Amino acid sequence: MxxxxxxxxxxxxxxxxxxxxxxxxxxxxxxxxxxxxxxxxxxxxxxxxxxxxxxxxxxxxxxxxxxxxxxxxxxxxxxxxxxxxxxxxxxxxxxxxxxxxxxxxxxxxxxxxxxxxxxxxxxxxxQSSEEDRIEQKRATIQRLANRLVRVTEQSLSELANTSRITIGDFSVIVTVRVHCSDCDTQQPVTDLLTNGGCACEA
Known part of the structure; x- marks a missing residue:
């Protein structure tokens, strides 16, 4: 230490x-x-x-x-x-x-x-440098997803408060999924990063 x-x-x-x-x-x-x-x-x-x-x-x-x-x-x-x-x-x-x-x-x-x-x-x-790069990309994607959630919630609330739309108690869910056409698999991007890729042969 x-x-x-x-x-x-x-x-x-x-x-x-x-x-x-x-x-x-x-x-x-x-x-x-x-x-x-x-x-x-x-x-x-x-x-x-x-x-x-x-x-x-x-x-x-x-x-x-x-x-x-x-x-x-x-x-x-x-x-x-x-x-x-x-x-x-x-x-x-x-x-x-x-x-x-x-x-x-x-x-x-x-x-x-x-x-x-x-x-x-x-x-x-x-191996921390490689791991750090993956985590940094994951964090960037997550920040963008969180921002999209906040912007959507704010926009819907403003429209509802001004009676432009009708909506009850709501939640906004954003899931970023990745589809690989080669192996025809689809998974959340967080899982893709955790798993080190898709089902394609290395």
Whole structure:
């Protein structure tokens, strides 16, 4: 660990929430030779464990799969606003400040900085550069999709408020899918990036 590194978000959360062994586990998952976790996988793992710890600190005993389901619905861009609000209500009923919790969720960039600069480790063959490029493209696509959702919601709300259209309580869902004509497969672009491509032979 570098003695000159300022306190980083991941390191701070590990200390604040007493996530014992988390640093070693993140390093182990990132550097193992087989089934190595990506930075995004590690960020999701960290955030789920953070959510579990916060629930337990409020006296809750999460059921099997409950933490994973809460986290998926809170962070999945395809989950409707109504579903997200329902999850928020359930967590708030358990005494959790959901806004503060989600502000503490870390990104893959935070995990990368923690591992590479704070713990000074590298994955086998240092494949992080290729992984980073894929994650950057994924983030760019997701930002554009999120912007389209916001613009559409705002436009529909303005039209409804001025009685130009009639619409009830609505949600806007944007899914970017990629169709490959060579292997005739179709999948969300996020799955395509995660899977490293489609069904075509390399």
């Amino acid at each position: 570098s003695s000159n590194m300022p306190e980083l978000k991941v390191a701070r959360l590990i200390q604040e929430h007493e996530l014992e062994g988390m640093g070693n586990e993140l390093e182990r998952r990132w550097t193992r030779a087989e089934n190595r976790s990506s930075l995004r996988d590690l960020a999701d793992y960290f955030n789920r464990e953070l959510l579990r710890t916060v629930l337990e600190s409020e006296g809750a005993t999460p059921l099997n799969g409950e933490v994973e389901n809460y986290y998926r619905l809170l962070t999945d861009d395809e989950a409707t606003s109504g579903v997200k609000q329902q999850v928020r209500n359930q967590l708030e009923d358990r005494g959790i400040n959901v806004d503060a919790l989600m502000a503490d969720f870390v990104s893959y960039q935070s995990i990368r900085t923690y591992l590479k600069q704070y713990r000074e480790v590298k994955p086998p063959n240092d």
